[in-house]
Amino acid sequence: MENNSYPYDELLVNKDVDSDYCCPLCTLLLSVNLQCREGHVFCVSCWNKQLENKKECVMCRCEVKSIACLSKNRFLEKEIRKLNIYCPNRFLKDKDCNDCLIEDENGCKSIITIDQIDSHLKSCLYNYVNCSNPGCGEEHRANTVGEHEKVCKYQIVSCLLCNDNNIQRKDLKYHYDCICSKTKTHCKCCSTLIERGQLPQHMAEECGNVLIPCRYKDGGCDKYIPRCELSKHLIEEDNHHKYILNIIEQHKSRMDQLASSINSMKLNFENQNRYSGKWIISNWSEKLQQFPAKKFLPLSFNLSPMKPFSIRLYPNGTNAMWGNITISLVKEFIIESKIKFSFEIENVDLSKSEEQVKVDTFKCLNDSWSLQFFGTYDSNNGFIRDNSITINFTIIVEKCYENCFITE
Ligand SMILES: [Zn+2]
Ligand SMILES: [Zn+2]
Ligand SMILES: [Zn+2]
Ligand SMILES: [Zn+2]
Ligand SMILES: [Zn+2]
Ligand SMILES: [Zn+2]
Ligand SMILES: [Zn+2]
Missing domain, CATH: 3.30.40.10 (Zinc/RING finger domain, C3HC4 (zinc finger))
Known part of the structure; x- marks a missing residue:
């Protein structure tokens, strides 16, 4: 057809x-x-x-x-x-x-x-075609559509002030009036003519008519004053010296808090590598009977989850020749460590307590070092009380060789 x-x-x-x-x-x-x-x-x-x-x-x-x-x-x-x-x-x-x-x-x-x-x-140049601007939809003759498109309210245009280049012509006035950061507008407080984009900074830092809190608000002055009258207010209000003292006090207590939290951090750090304890052994006279030379009483503890230790107390020494109290420290983890440790047999008169200190390197698993006590320890000289002996001990891991490499 x-x-x-x-x-x-x-x-x-x-x-x-x-x-x-x-x-x-x-x-x-x-x-x-x-x-x-x-x-x-x-x-x-x-x-x-x-x-x-x-x-x-x-x-x-x-x-x-x-x-x-x-x-x-x-x-x-x-x-x-x-x-x-x-x-x-x-x-x-x-x-x-x-x-x-x-x-x-x-x-x-x-x-x-x-x-x-x-x-x-x-x-034919007189055919009807659609305007190419999105949203317009108007039909014009082919030979005049170009002219229309140049004035079409849907044409995409640029703001000459702020260079925003994606505005439809119909929105341009609204852009100038309400959005453009470069158009000038009056500050609501002081009426100064100012670029819209500068307004927040003007309000926050410059405008003399904006109400701001007194500089000594934290010290107790609860007045709000126009920015331009702040210096006058600071001179005229009599209580300011009191408010200033309040602020100084606040700063002081904040410093104290800071210092104490620094201290507790330090302490925490040291505690990670330090352990002290008190070991009370009752029925001492029976223990002397039950534990001949080479037999020991054990005590286990963890300096930290990865650092188990044990202490061995030999009431009659580590061999038959020497019958004196001997205390050993056993390192029950693998990592080689330099350890300072002390054992003390407590006396009723603390100034007479007997302490021994040793620093040594503990190498492999279960490596141990001993300290020997050569005195006489009984109830007459204050070391044994109610048939109990008290051992105080402190362990400090001074160096821990987490990684140890050996070439032979
Ligand atoms: Zn016919
Ligand atoms: Zn017909
Ligand atoms: Zn034609
Ligand atoms: Zn159009
Ligand atoms: Zn603009
Ligand atoms: Zn202003
Ligand atoms: Zn004030």
């Missing part, structure tokens, strides 16, 4: 057309014609109407089974396509009124034949 969507009858330059060029039924121009085998010519829509009604030609009644059985009158078609018409773009686009074309003084002035219409419209 050929393109028949243009109102050719309306577009004709010379409306006075030979009646042979018109459909005998509807009198419209036969821009597309169909004929029966006897040569009776009607337009497509009149044939369609007729065949819905009866499968025959309305003139000669010959049978027409369907529209496909009809043929074209090529000669007639050729003649009609030579007729002069106005370009459809000569008229205003009016979708509500297809039958009444209104001439547009800015429209296309070309006169063409029906045959030329498709090729002409491909390049």
